[in-house]
Amino acid sequence: MRENILAIRLDDDEWNRISDMAGSVSLPMSSYVRSFILTQRPPKPRASGVTVEAVAALNRIGALLNQIARVGNSSKTFSAAEVGRVTAARERILEIATDLTGD
Incomplete structure (x- = not known):
């Protein structure tokens, strides 16, 4: 305080x-x-204006990728390579969001 x-x-x-x-x-x-x-x-x-909208869109995409990975992992329908590609895509989205916000 x-x-x-x-x-x-x-x-x-x-x-x-x-x-x-x-x-x-x-x-x-x-x-x-x-x-x-x-x-x-x-x-x-x-971030402001278009940047805020871009970050929000990237966050939504990241959330969807997490859901896809969760379903694939729980149903065992994903191969290790597919899980790796989803993880790489999610990490790239987070990098872009960080670059947009300047953090």
Whole structure:
């Protein structure tokens, strides 16, 4: 739990600039400033717009692949090679999602 407070005084221009920077990465000002101070670099922008939709679509595909693998494993209808291909596809989807979000 955060109990310590760091207070600084800003003029209107400084306040607006920090507010705009925090808004550009969809963070509250306190989170933005804390991250910036502790890492000595600004946080990466969060995914937005088309990127959010792309990540959601990739996550749905990943979930479907998991279901396919689960059914194949439980029914013993998949060969080891097929399970390997589904696993590789899932891992690639997760890599793409990570690249899109910048994490």
